[in-house]
Amino acid sequence: MKLKRFLLRYYPPGIILEYEKGGCLRTKSIDLLDLTPETSPDELLAEIQQSEPLITESRADQVKQLIVRLQQKQGQQDHHRFCFFKELKAHILPLTNVAFDKSGSRFITGSYDRTCRVWDTASGSELHMLEGHRNVVYAIAFNNPYGDKIATGSFDKTAKLWCAETGKCFHTFRGHTAEIVCLAFNPQSTLVATGSMDASAKLWDVETGDEVATLTGHTAEVLSLRVHTLIGHSGEISNVHFNWDCSLIVTGSMDKTCKLWEAVSGECVATLTGHKEEVLDVCFDLSGQLVATASADGTARVFSVNTHQCLVTLEGHDGEISKICFSPPGSRVLTASSDRTARLWDARSGVCLQVLEGHTDEIFSCVFNYEGDTIITGSKDNTCRIWY
Known part of the structure; x- marks a missing residue:
């Protein structure tokens, strides 16, 4: 394995390692969820080096600097006061949900009018209208951090996967027997999880559109492959x-x-x-x-x-x-x-x-x-x- 570069993640704090293995470029994350401005960078660096072989002595100073940068970000006071910028008459019927892509440059809206719409945040202009559902579009999500796909869940008992760039529908996920009320992508963007009023959650393969698993006993989104009935x-x-x-x-x-x-x-x-x-x-x-x-x-x-x-x-x-x-x-x-x-x-x-x-x-x-x-x-x- 050869370390290529570091990427910084501010929220939640973490350091992403981009490395080469077997000719392929891969990533892994060092999550620093307990980091505070009072954490000792030297002690934390020592802990990281013990558990991560990619962090060699030659890279130690660089990692320490990244830790300090994360602490500086945490120490910044948030005094931002929000001002109204723009109102969008987004749909002809009431909205159900809104969601940003990771950068915040685009957002999506679902509606009782059976569509999902993609918007440019800065201009407020509509980029795409995702049509095809036969009832309320209730649950919506980008596959962040990538932002190239959108999932929609509807009261028509189906979910759909769309191309965020073109608005093309890749797959329609059929199998629920009642309204779909929530959905989510897994962090790797390989699966979509849907939760339905039929008291089940289902996992779908993003690439093929196939149903991977049915998880009974839940009425809301499932983000983990290994789940239990929570009674x-x-x-x-x-x-x-x-x-x-x-x-x-x-x-x-x-x-x-x-x-x-x-x-x-x-x-x-x-x-x-x-x-x-x-x-x-x-x-x-x-x-x-x-x-x-x-x-x-x-x-x-x-x-x-x-x-x-x-x-x-x-x-x-x-x-x-x-x-x-x-x-x-x-x-x-x-x-x-x-x-x-x-x-x-x-x-x-x-x-x-x-x-x-x-x-x-x-x-x-x-x-x-x-x-x-x-x-x-x-x-x-x-x-x-x-x-x-």
Whole structure:
């Protein structure tokens, strides 16, 4: 094996090694999820060298410099205040979801009008319209970090794989017996996972379009090939999210609780309580240290993954919160509500930093780009808004 070059990943912190083996160019990542500005670069370098033979003594100084750069990025204070940039009348019927590609230069929208549309973020111009579904397009995703494919899931019980550059449909995935409500690519972009109201998840081969496996017992997206039936909630599961290394799963439920599960064993390790109504959305931050929950009780909460304690309660919305996400650095939380606003919060103090107003109906989708300096909100008013 011959090391060719390093690539830096800021969110979550990590160093990508590009190396040659058997005449082929390959990559592997060194995830530094526990890195903080206080971490000793020398001690961390020693740990990396012990476990990674590609990091020879001649490369040590270079790796140390990369560690310091990651720490400097972490130490930067996020004072960015978002300003409304543009409103897009994206569809003739309400939107269902929005999603960015990794660079943030393009985003996609799904809609009740049975289409998915691809947009240029900077100009707000439509690049492609993906037509072919016979019912609501509910779940959408780019195959980030590559961004050359798009997957769509529909209430017509099918999912489709598209070319992001041309809008051509590569495959239609058939097999679910009820609406598809969520989907995701695996990190290698070789599989698409779909979750359906038929209480199953399916894995599909991106190259051939064939069904690889059916995973029964789930009602939300599955991002790991080895999964278990997670039994413990007393109500319908509203969402499922994996942490970065897929070692933990968090589920939100209509029983007003969230649960943390070990992905390998399927064992429930904690129940996160406190909400007074249904939990409608859950997510990890990119480091996997925090969990955020959104509820029909109009509040959101941030929990510690390690202690399982609620760190802050985010109060201020006048309606249910249907969507929640962390900024890439994890210092901020974004919520979308039926009160027609989105709110930006400090993840540690729980202080509301900004209210994003202007939609005329409930907001049900919100997302950051990879750098965390652009937000898109999607609303039942048939528009999405871009905020810089």
